[in-house]
Amino acid sequence: MIKLLSTFVVALFTSVTLMANDGIDKPVKEKAEMDIVDLAASTDFLSTLVAAVKAGDLVDVLKGDGPFTVFAPTNEAFAKLPAGTVESLLKPENKDKLIAVLTYHVVPGIVKSTDLKDGQKAKTVQGQEVTVSLKGGKAMIDNATVTAADIEATNGIVHVIDSVILPK
Numbered sequence: 001m002i003k004l005l006s007t008f009v010v011a012l013f014t015s016v017t018l019m020a021n022d023g024i025d026k027p028v029k030e031k032a033e034m035d036i037v038d039l040a041a042s043t044d045f046l047s048t049l050v051a052a053v054k055a056g057d058l059v060d061v062l063k064g065d066g067p068f069t070v071f072a073p074t075n076e077a078f079a080k081l082p083a084g085t086v087e088s089l090l091k092p093e094n095k096d097k098l099i100a101v102l103t104y105h106v107v108p109g110i111v112k113s114t115d116l117k118d119g120q121k122a123k124t125v126q127g128q129e130v131t132v133s134l135k136g137g138k139a140m141i142d143n144a145t146v147t148a149a150d151i152e153a154t155n156g157i158v159h160v161i162d163s164v165i166l167p168k
Contacts, residue, residue: 070157118133
């Protein structure tokens with residue numbers, strides 16, 4: 001978890017530094033000044049998620065007012081899926097399946113880690129519910145462990161998870 005958080009901080013610092021040093025006089029964006037999509041796009045370990053959001057035409061939705069809570073699977077989480085699954089979901093003919101998977105990772109409103117309770121159910125934008133488990137000091141959303149929590153964006157909050165959760 002420390003490595004994951006370190007990677008996130010380095011990626012965020014790098015993106016802020018690049019924006020500050022682009023030769024244009026403009027305010028530096030900080031984490032809390034980025035929406036969910038820009039936050040994810042500035043983080044290398046969420047690049048598969050960003051590609052999927054683009055393929056599903058969900059960028060404008062997740063850049064919207066929200067607020068949203070996003071359970072963001074890492075690139076490693078996507079790599080755990082059976083071989084060919086990600087490539088298949090990214091094909092235009094599977095866009096509806098991709099949207100169902102992605103919207104299953106989004107809950108309307110703000111759900112902070114301090115709000116989570118063992119056995120809690122949360123209805124996703126996809127329509128089904130995810131289940132929260134609290135075990136050994138770790139929060140789980142369905143079968144995914146939250147590895148970084150409460151990352152604030154202008155239109156919501158992001159919790160990084162180590163597995164892709166799938167609707168039933």
